[in-house]
Amino acid sequence: xxxxxxxxxxxxxxxxxxxxxxxxxxxxxxxxxxxxxxxxxxxxxxxxxxxxxxxxxxxxxxxxxxxxxxxxxxxxxxxxxxxxxxxxxxxxxxxxxxxxxxxxxxxxxxxxxxxxxxxxxxxxxxxxxxxxxxxxxxxxxxxxxxxxxxxxxxxxxxxxxxxxxxxxxxxxxxxxxxxxxxxxxxxxxxxxxxxxxxxxxxxxxxxxxxxxxxxxxxxxxxxxxxxxxxxxxxxxxxxxxxxxxxxxxxxxxxxxxxxxxxxxxxxxxxxxxxxxxxxxxxxxxxxxxxxxx
Amino acid sequence: xxxxxxxxxxxxxxxxxxxxxxxxxxxxxxxxxxxxxxxxxxxxxxxxxxxxxxxxxxxxxxxxxxxxxxxxxxxxxxxxxxxxxxxxxxxxxxxxxxxxxxxxxxxxxxxxxxxxxxxxxxxxxxxxxxxxxxxxxxxxxxxxxxxxxxxxxxxxxxxxxxxxxxxxxxxxxxxxxxxxxxxxxxxxxxxxxxxxxxxxxxxxxxxxxxxxxxxxxxxxxxxxxxxxxxxxxxxxxxxxxxxxxxxxxxxxxxxxxxxxxxxxxxxxxxxxxxxxxxxxxxxxxxxxxxxxxxxxxxxxxxxxxxxxxxxxxxxxxxxxxxxxxxxxxxxxxxxxxxxxxxxxxxxxxxxxxxxxxxxxxxxxxxxxxxxxxxxxxxxxxxxxxxxxxxxxxxxxxxxxxxxxxxxxxx
Numbered sequence: 001x002x003x004x005x006x007x008x009x010x011x012x013x014x015x016x017x018x019x020x021x022x023x024x025x026x027x028x029x030x031x032x033x034x035x036x037x038x039x040x041x042x043x044x045x046x047x048x049x050x051x052x053x054x055x056x057x058x059x060x061x062x063x064x065x066x067x068x069x070x071x072x073x074x075x076x077x078x079x080x081x082x083x084x085x086x087x088x089x090x091x092x093x094x095x096x097x098x099x100x101x102x103x104x105x106x107x108x109x110x111x112x113x114x115x116x117x118x119x120x121x122x123x124x125x126x127x128x129x130x131x132x133x134x135x136x137x138x139x140x141x142x143x144x145x146x147x148x149x150x151x152x153x154x155x156x157x158x159x160x161x162x163x164x165x166x167x168x169x170x171x172x173x174x175x176x177x178x179x180x181x182x183x184x185x186x187x188x189x190x191x192x193x194x195x196x197x198x199x200x201x202x203x204x205x206x207x208x209x210x211x212x213x214x215x216x217x218x219x220x221x222x223x224x225x226x227x228x229x230x231x232x233x234x235x236x237x238x239x240x241x242x243x244x245x246x247x248x249x250x251x252x253x254x255x256x257x258x259x260x261x262x263x264x265x266x267x268x269x270x271x272x273x274x275x276x277x278x279x280x281x282x283x284x285x286x287x288x289x290x291x292x293x
Numbered sequence: 294x295x296x297x298x299x300x301x302x303x304x305x306x307x308x309x310x311x312x313x314x315x316x317x318x319x320x321x322x323x324x325x326x327x328x329x330x331x332x333x334x335x336x337x338x339x340x341x342x343x344x345x346x347x348x349x350x351x352x353x354x355x356x357x358x359x360x361x362x363x364x365x366x367x368x369x370x371x372x373x374x375x376x377x378x379x380x381x382x383x384x385x386x387x388x389x390x391x392x393x394x395x396x397x398x399x400x401x402x403x404x405x406x407x408x409x410x411x412x413x414x415x416x417x418x419x420x421x422x423x424x425x426x427x428x429x430x431x432x433x434x435x436x437x438x439x440x441x442x443x444x445x446x447x448x449x450x451x452x453x454x455x456x457x458x459x460x461x462x463x464x465x466x467x468x469x470x471x472x473x474x475x476x477x478x479x480x481x482x483x484x485x486x487x488x489x490x491x492x493x494x495x496x497x498x499x500x501x502x503x504x505x506x507x508x509x510x511x512x513x514x515x516x517x518x519x520x521x522x523x524x525x526x527x528x529x530x531x532x533x534x535x536x537x538x539x540x541x542x543x544x545x546x547x548x549x550x551x552x553x554x555x556x557x558x559x560x561x562x563x564x565x566x567x568x569x570x571x572x573x574x575x576x577x578x579x580x581x582x583x584x585x586x587x588x589x590x591x592x593x594x595x596x597x598x599x600x601x602x603x604x605x606x607x608x609x610x611x612x613x614x615x616x617x618x619x620x621x622x623x624x625x626x627x628x629x630x631x632x633x634x635x636x637x638x639x640x641x642x643x644x645x646x647x648x649x650x651x652x653x654x655x656x657x658x659x660x661x662x663x664x665x666x667x668x669x670x671x672x673x674x675x676x677x678x679x680x681x682x683x684x685x686x687x688x689x690x691x692x693x694x695x696x697x698x699x700x701x702x703x
Binding site: 125129149235256 | 363369391393479531534543668672681
């Protein structure tokens, strides 16, 4: 009996620190935010907090700013996800073929995902500046200056490009790791049967890395819906609200207008939406033959 | 037994030591003070405070400009605000409106005549903070570009017409040089850049009773029309990029703050520049107005050491204590009138320009719904700058929205 208790004690002791942290910093805010979403709460006047039922939710769903922010976020997700996934897959495929210097290339490709997004965004702010490096290169090639972050049509694509640059390496390494677990004999057998490179990719490699691809899609979807830091550093939702994403909108309502309950309702609408999309993705992609992905 | 000592003696000793340890604490008050200056700059000032008030300990913490506001809001929400905090003038109206700050009016009558900048701290005739440091913007002029454009570097433009002409001529130099650095892409600062011209032209945002919008006044429309004429000759970017462009000699004029006076000699030692007052509508009309920002010291209602916090605030606003902070940081000037006479400004004449600019600088109104008013104004100005609306359309739209807001319950 004591041996059994002793046997449980070690894993429990090991899990306890993380579980406590998760409970305090994860679950408690999660439930508190859910409760708050049914209240009108100004953090500067917590004494005036009062129950408003679902009116924060109905207000959000009737707000043009909410739908505009949701649309911007959706464009960001739809614009970055396929590009990131395709590039990550191609980079992983190319890396797997490299025989010399693969370690260096792996590190180089992974590098952009190491610095915090704040750092990356600050670097890109200089690159995208009106008189920054990118426009310097364009000028050297005889082109005029591009208003990367000042033009409402270009600001969001510029942030999307930065996001793709910052995340492709990370996902490429995940996909590469999965490719590495593919038995070489299987590939050689496929070649002996006369399969071409593309056919091997489609019929052998893709089915093998499919679980990782699914993981990458789910992870990237969640990350993309949460986009905030890039917008906060580069554009603050502008120009002309062309980069006003849902989380930035939520932040403005919470910390500039002190509408904490309303901001929590937006957060839960986002959570519901992301959950729904992930569920659909999992169902559809989990069923689909890998070659169709 | 003897080696163990006397237990009674031990208890007595513990009691004496205990009281000895408690005694200083019982008379000590601890003031929690949150502020934005680097600790290296504020600590010497607080050391002097400690020697003047040995009964008050100050627990100082540096806030960052990126997250300071959120930290203060979270602390208030948690019921544990600092005793004293440095509060920006755009954040202050919200705090005042929500009755978060202590009304200091009756505790500080003797300070009224010694400090400038009260408009940022006063709401409905009551003072909710002490003006501590005042910030304003003035016009940085690249004198080399002025000379290359055939204009006198000794006499930078003083009126709108002179300014617009100079900007156009500098823009005409080509080679990537632009006449003026116009803020765009950061909506939150647009009114600070435009309103100086409107204020200088006699315009305003709200009427004197603060119950009616006067944003679409002829003075404001005229100012915005003129401001937009600068656009073709301007570099449009965020403030820090405009500062950077000025540093690299790529723009003729840039509206910026005194921090540039410290930055330019270090990062661009060969750049020839001067600082002048903002241009006024005409030589015989209007004022060279600018935006007046302030860092004020507010005491929170939730503070347990209000009296000690006020003692610290009184100490900090004194000229001899605020001036070293300006010398160390170069961001904002002491609100104390006496600071104008400081010998520092004799040896730093360009800094003195900012002090002169403060005389005609205007603070945004302290209104409980200022955050929303500012948001409306910035959004409409952005539409005008991006050519989506004319000056008149933008200001009329802002006027309508602000008026609706003022009529709506807060």
